[in-house]
Amino acid sequence: FLEAFSQTGDVGSAAKVVFESCKVKRQAVLFEKPLTILEVRRSFEAIAETAGHGAREKKERLIEALLSLASPLEAKYLVKIFIGEMRTGFHEGLMEQAVSRAFQIPLETVKRAGMVLGDIGTVAALIKAEGREAPSKISFQVFRPVKLMLAQMANDVAEAIKEHDGKTAFEHKLDGARVQIHKCGEDVRIFSRRLTDVTRSLPEIADIVRREVKAREAIMEGEVIAIDNEGHPIPFQHLMRRFKRVHEIEDMAETIPVRLYLFDILYLDGESLITLPYHQRRQILAENAGGIPLTKQIITDSVDEAEEFLR
Incomplete structure (x- = not known):
C-alpha cells in the first residue's frame, strides 16, 4: 500500500491499485447483492453509531466487511469518503447554493436551516419531503447539535x-477546544467542534453546567481548556488526551483537570436567540451562567483600547 501511495499520492488511488493487484476476494459479509448507495449509507450509519467498549475493533470489522464487497474503483472512493479527502473542490458553501437554486429558496434560508439542523443533506431531504416552506419552520432542538x-x-x-x-x-x-453545550433539566450533553458527543470525556464540565446554569433549557457555546494543579492553562495537546479518553475518565480528570469558559448562548427556554445582537446574547448568558466564568471581553470603537486589551 505504501508503495502504491508513494506512486499515486492519493490514498484512494492507492487502495484501488492494491485491490487490482491483489484481486481482493469479495465476500458476502454484510450484503448479498452488489453495493448500492443506500446500503453503503446504512453501513456508514452503523459505523458511526458504534460506541463503547471495543468500538474501534467493531468499526474496523464493519469497514473491512464493506471494503470486501467493493470493486477496486468502489474501494477507491469508499476510502476517500472515509478519510474526508475527495479532492473535488466541492464544499458545503457550494452545496448550499445548489440546494437554494434547485428548490428556488433564498440562500440565507438554506444556510440558516443548515446551521440549525447541522447538516445540509438533511435540509435537502426535508425540502424534498415537506416542500419549500419547510426550512422556514425549522427551530432549535435541545440535544440536536447546531452547526457552529x-x-x-x-x-x-x-x-x-x-x-x-x-x-x-x-x-x-x-x-482550548470549542464546545457546544445543551441542557434540558438535569440532562446535559457536550458536543465538539465536529458536533461529536464528548460528554463522557468531560463529566466535570457536565456537572458544573448542571449545577450552575439557571435555565431549564439552553444551548450555549464555550471553550474548554486544560489546567495544571494550580489552575494555570497548559498546552492544547494535553486537552486532546481528555477528548480522546472514554475509559478511566476519573483518573484522567485528576491528571488533566479542565475548565469551562462560556462566550455565547443560542437558545433559552424555548426561544431562539440567534437574531439578537451579540451583546444582548452575552448579557442573557451572564444572567444564566451562574458561577461559570465567561471569556474576558471588551466592547469598543477605539483601536488603541482594543490593542491594549489584546496584549
Missing part, C-alpha cells in the same frame, strides 16, 4: 472595527 458559526479573518484591529461599522467586541483566544 465560524469566525472570519481580519488583518488587524482597525479592520475588525471598520467591518462592524463601529463598536466591536474583542475577546482573548484561549488555547
Whole structure:
C-alpha cells in the first residue's frame, strides 16, 4: 500500500491499485447483492453509531466487511469518503447554493436551516419531503447539535472595527477546544467542534453546567481548556488526551483537570436567540451562567483600547 501511495499520492488511488493487484476476494459479509448507495449509507450509519467498549475493533470489522464487497474503483472512493479527502473542490458553501437554486429558496434560508439542523443533506431531504416552506419552520432542538458559526479573518484591529461599522467586541483566544453545550433539566450533553458527543470525556464540565446554569433549557457555546494543579492553562495537546479518553475518565480528570469558559448562548427556554445582537446574547448568558466564568471581553470603537486589551 505504501508503495502504491508513494506512486499515486492519493490514498484512494492507492487502495484501488492494491485491490487490482491483489484481486481482493469479495465476500458476502454484510450484503448479498452488489453495493448500492443506500446500503453503503446504512453501513456508514452503523459505523458511526458504534460506541463503547471495543468500538474501534467493531468499526474496523464493519469497514473491512464493506471494503470486501467493493470493486477496486468502489474501494477507491469508499476510502476517500472515509478519510474526508475527495479532492473535488466541492464544499458545503457550494452545496448550499445548489440546494437554494434547485428548490428556488433564498440562500440565507438554506444556510440558516443548515446551521440549525447541522447538516445540509438533511435540509435537502426535508425540502424534498415537506416542500419549500419547510426550512422556514425549522427551530432549535435541545440535544440536536447546531452547526457552529465560524469566525472570519481580519488583518488587524482597525479592520475588525471598520467591518462592524463601529463598536466591536474583542475577546482573548484561549488555547482550548470549542464546545457546544445543551441542557434540558438535569440532562446535559457536550458536543465538539465536529458536533461529536464528548460528554463522557468531560463529566466535570457536565456537572458544573448542571449545577450552575439557571435555565431549564439552553444551548450555549464555550471553550474548554486544560489546567495544571494550580489552575494555570497548559498546552492544547494535553486537552486532546481528555477528548480522546472514554475509559478511566476519573483518573484522567485528576491528571488533566479542565475548565469551562462560556462566550455565547443560542437558545433559552424555548426561544431562539440567534437574531439578537451579540451583546444582548452575552448579557442573557451572564444572567444564566451562574458561577461559570465567561471569556474576558471588551466592547469598543477605539483601536488603541482594543490593542491594549489584546496584549
